[in-house]
Each structure stands twice: as C-alpha cells, then as structure tokens.
Amino acid sequence: MSSSSEKVQTRSQRSKWIIIGSVIGLLGLIAIGVGVGVGVSKNNSKNSSKTSSDTANGATSNSSSNGNPVQSDPNDPSTFEKDPNLHQSFYALAYTPAGSQLPNCTNSLEDVIEDIQVMSQLTKTVRLYGADCNQSALVLEAIKQTKVDMQVYLANYPTPDDSTAYTRQRDEIKAAIQTYGTDHIAGVTVGNEFMLNYLDANGATDPNSAIGAQGAAILIADINDTRSTLSEMNLSKTLPVGNSDAGSYFNTQVLEAVDYGMANVHPWFANVTVQTAAAWTAEFFEETNVQPAALLPNTPKMYIAETGWPTFSSDAGNANNGASDASEANLQIFLDTFVCQANQNGTGYFFFEFKDEPWKDAEFGGVEGWWGLFHSNRTLKRIQLPNCVLN
Numbered sequence: 001m002s003s004s005s006e007k008v009q010t011r012s013q014r015s016k017w018i019i020i021g022s023v024i025g026l027l028g029l030i031a032i033g034v035g036v037g038v039g040v041s042k043n044n045s046k047n048s049s050k051t052s053s054d055t056a057n058g059a060t061s062n063s064s065s066n067g068n069p070v071q072s073d074p075n076d077p078s079t080f081e082k083d084p085n086l087h088q089s090f091y092a093l094a095y096t097p098a099g100s101q102l103p104n105c106t107n108s109l110e111d112v113i114e115d116i117q118v119m120s121q122l123t124k125t126v127r128l129y130g131a132d133c134n135q136s137a138l139v140l141e142a143i144k145q146t147k148v149d150m151q152v153y154l155a156n157y158p159t160p161d162d163s164t165a166y167t168r169q170r171d172e173i174k175a176a177i178q179t180y181g182t183d184h185i186a187g188v189t190v191g192n193e194f195m196l197n198y199l200d201a202n203g204a205t206d207p208n209s210a211i212g213a214q215g216a217a218i219l220i221a222d223i224n225d226t227r228s229t230l231s232e233m234n235l236s237k238t239l240p241v242g243n244s245d246a247g248s249y250f251n252t253q254v255l256e257a258v259d260y261g262m263a264n265v266h267p268w269f270a271n272v273t274v275q276t277a278a279a280w281t282a283e284f285f286e287e288t289n290v291q292p293a294a295l296l297p298n299t300p301k302m303y304i305a306e307t308g309w310p311t312f313s314s315d316a317g318n319a320n321n322g323a324s325d326a327s328e329a330n331l332q333i334f335l336d337t338f339v340c341q342a343n344q345n346g347t348g349y350f351f352f353e354f355k356d357e358p359w360k361d362a363e364f365g366g367v368e369g370w371w372g373l374f375h376s377n378r379t380l381k382r383i384q385l386p387n388c389v390l391n
C-alpha cells in the first residue's frame with residue numbers, strides 16, 4: 001500500500017470513531033463545538049462592491065452567504081431570496097443535517113429547510129450518510145417545501161457489530177419513500193466505510209483477503225436486502241443501490257453487487273500539497289476506483305464520495321498535513337483547481353462538505369470539524385465559490 005492510500009485510510013479510520021463517538025454527550029458537545037467555532041474566525045466588516053469575496057468578508061447582504069435565507073413569504077419556504085454570489089457549480093455535496101446522531105436526535109425541519117435553501121443554489125445533488133433521526137424524511141420534506149430541483153442519495157449506515165442498525169435505517173428509508181415517492185431520490189447507498197471498519201476491527205487491511213470476504217458477505221446481504229425491499233415496492237428499476245467506502249477499501253464482490261460505488265479520496269490525508277491536490281485526486285480516483293470498476297461485468301458507476309480541504313485545525317499538530325496548511329486560502333486553491341476541471345472531465349464528485357460540523361470538532365479535534373464551504377451557522381467562509389454552472 002502506498003503512503004497515499006494509507007492516509008486515505010487514516011481519514012476513514014477517524015470517520016469511524018466519529019460515528020461511534022457521536023453517541024456520547026452530543027448535546028453538550030454541540031454547545032462546546034459552537035463555542036469553539038465562534039472563536040475561530042472573525043469576519044471583518046469590509047463593505048464594498050458585491051463580489052463573492054466581498055460578501056464573504058463583509059456580511060453586507062441579508063441572503064444566504066450571510067446565514068439564513070430571507071423568505072419574501074415567511075410561511076412559504078419556496079420564496080427564499082437567491083444569493084447572487086452562489087452558483088450551481090458543484091456536481092454534488094456531502095451533507096449531514098446537524099443533530100442526526102443517535103441517541104439524541106436534535107435535528108429539525110426548519111434547520112434542514114435552511115440548509116436546502118442554501119445548498120440548492122450550489123448544486124442539484126446531495127448525499128446523506130445514514131438514515132437515523134428521520135433525516136431522509138426531513139430532507140425530502142425540505143425539498144418539497146422549498147420546491148427546489150434537487151435529488152438526494154439516501155443512505156443506510158450499517159455497523160458490523162449491530163445488525164439492528166441496518167434494519168432500523170432500512171425501515172426509515174422505506175417509510176420516507178412511501179411518503180415522498182422517488183422523484184427526488186437519486187439512489188440508496190448501503191454502507192459507509194463498512195469494509196474499512198470491518199477490516200480494521202479484525203486486524204486486516206486487504207478488502208479482498210479472506211477476512212475481507214467475511215465482511216463483504218455481511219455487507220452484500222444488506223445490499224441484497226435493500227434490493228429486495230425496493231423490489232417489493234416495485235422500485236428495483238427506479239432506484240439504484242450503491243455503496244460508499246474509503247477509496248482503497250472496495251471489495252470486488254461488493255462492487256459486483258451494486259449499481260454505483262462512492263469512494264472517499266482525500267488529498268489532505270495523502271499529505272500532498274494543495275497545489276497538487278486536484279491532480280492527485282483525479283489520478284488516485286481514476287486508477288484505484290474507475291479503472292477497476294470498469295473491468296467488472298456490472299460496470300458500477302463510480303463517484304468520489306468525499307473530497308475537499310480543511311480550513312482550520314483545533315490543535316497545532318494538525319494545522320498542516322506536512323505539505324500545506326489547513327486554511328481558507330488553501331480551500332480556495334483546491335476549489336479553483338478541482339471543481340470546474342472535474343466538471344469538465346465528467347467526474348461525479350460530492351464535495352466535502354456543505355458546512356462545518358461542531359460535534360465532530362468537539363469529539364475529535366484536529367481538522368475533523370472544519371471542512372465546510374460554510375461555517376456551521378451557514379455563513380460562507382472567506383472563499384469565492386467557483387462559477388461554472390452545470391446544466
């Protein structure tokens with residue numbers, strides 16, 4: 001394994017602990033995380049012409065780069081004001097509604113509506129990571145009320161050591177489909193870093209080893225069960241079923257069981273410079289994911305499930321990856337070198353991520369909570385968003 005893929009693994013291993021840890025002390029942690037967030041970045045109050053960066057710095061307009069969109073009819077979420085500084089240039093975004101981790105679900109429809117109002121000005125597609133805390137229904141209800149042209153990949157986040165996690169989320173997804181129909185659902189993703197977690201828990205690293213095959217059998221049973229569930233709803237031809245994992249952790253039989261695969265590809269954790277990050281991401285994804293998938297009989301469509309650049313670290317030790325800093329300036333470089341180029345190349349990617357996640361920072365520190373294009377309060381960071389509108 002190259003050092004690059006080891007770092008991709010590291011990122012993913014942290015993600016596992018994020019999820020497991022999320023069950024502990026969530027409410028208090030969010031409060032702490034918000035406190036940390038507020039101390040991090042001061043907006044200056046420059047107030048001049050209306051370019052993206054001026055708005056990001058200056059907080060002059062009352063539209064979405066400045067927090068919560070204004071509705072001309074307060075009772076109709078579809079009447080939100082569009083922000084001229086936002087452009088529908090992203091293929092897709094990675095998204096988790098705040099407060100969507102068990103046991104204490106603190107998410108709200110109001111909050112998700114505001115997220116959707118902002119995200120719909122950046123992209124037509126988002127992906128979720130799991131289905132706990134009613135998040136599938138919340139997102140679909142928000143799309144309905146805002147009347148935006150958006151699709152969501154619903155997701156089931158099974159864990160190897162708890163078989164009830166899969167069925168619990170399957171039933172939430174099923175109920176959401178029954179309520180909202182499929183018009184705004186792009187697919188159902190079963191498994192997030194399942195193979196990585198399984199291998200890690202069993203002291204292995206090769207997804208196609210004997211231990212990998214054991215983990216794959218559990219995951220494929222869940223994938224098959226989701227197909228059966230959709231089939232009983234007469235939706236097996238309507239909704240594709242996929243899987244997401246760290247870029248180096250796809251088991252071949254798992255890929256043969258899905259319609260699409262989503263791969264985390266993180267230049268930050270590969271310790272490459274931000275200047276080479278976009279090219280590294282494109283090459284890693286092509287060689288590790290696209291080419292192998294194209295050789296399989298079912299030719300699953302491959303996407304980049306996560307890529308991005310952190311803007312801050314809560315500790316000095318993670319303030320850079322050995323090659324470049326976590327900073328808004330470097331996020332800007334990655335945006336400028338990746339987004340429009342990937343669009344032109346026809347790469348399907350989910351930019352990581354929509355907004356900062358204070359609970360991750362409170363739980364894990366380092367850069368984990370600081371990958372958003374927006375602060376957790378939906379104020380745009382000091383960045384200029386790419387303008388290469390996708391059709």
Ligand SMILES: *[C@@H]1O[C@H](CO)[C@@H](O)[C@H](O)[C@H]1NC(C)=O
Pocket residue numbers: 023024025026027028103104
């Ligand atoms: C969840 O909420 C319950 C009831 O309010 C509380 O007793 C418990 O400590 C909370 N757990 C966490 C992890 O926040």
Ligand SMILES: *[C@@H]1O[C@H](CO)[C@@H](O)[C@H](O)[C@H]1NC(C)=O
Pocket residue numbers: 037038039040041042043066067375376377378379
């Ligand atoms: C949003 O959060 C950022 C970062 O903590 C802060 O600088 C900004 O003032 C906040 N904006 C609003 C409108 O609260």
Ligand SMILES: *[C@@H]1O[C@H](CO)[C@@H](O)[C@H](O)[C@H]1NC(C)=O
Pocket residue numbers: 060061062063070072081
């Ligand atoms: C702010 O909101 C008010 C009330 O909805 C509106 O009249 C005004 O045009 C908005 N200003 C900007 C800069 O968007």
Ligand SMILES: *[C@@H]1O[C@H](CO)[C@@H](O)[C@H](O)[C@H]1NC(C)=O
Pocket residue numbers: 109134137138141
């Ligand atoms: C889930 O969210 C939807 C949309 O807001 C709501 O209608 C439904 O009551 C919620 N279900 C639960 C169990 O909270």
Ligand SMILES: *[C@@H]1O[C@H](CO)[C@@H](O)[C@H](O)[C@H]1NC(C)=O
Pocket residue numbers: 217220221224257
């Ligand atoms: C999953 O479904 C495929 C196709 O029907 C089948 O060949 C395979 O044996 C099933 N695997 C498991 C683990 O259920």
Ligand SMILES: *[C@@H]1O[C@H](CO)[C@@H](O)[C@H](O)[C@H]1NC(C)=O
Pocket residue numbers: 232233234
């Ligand atoms: C699925 O299609 C079959 C055959 O057309 C029909 O009998 C059945 O009621 C449908 N089931 C659902 C859940 O729509």
Ligand SMILES: *[C@@H]1O[C@H](CO)[C@@H](O)[C@H](O)[C@H]1NC(C)=O
Pocket residue numbers: 003270271317318320321322
């Ligand atoms: C990557 O960078 C991190 C942070 O500086 C460092 O801890 C780690 O050892 C580096 N890994 C490699 C393989 O260079």
Ligand SMILES: *[C@@H]1O[C@H](CO)[C@@H](O)[C@H](O)[C@H]1NC(C)=O
Pocket residue numbers: 278279282283337338339341342345347
């Ligand atoms: C786009 O494709 C070119 C040519 O293959 C490649 O050099 C570049 O790295 C790709 N960039 C992205 C962001 O996909």
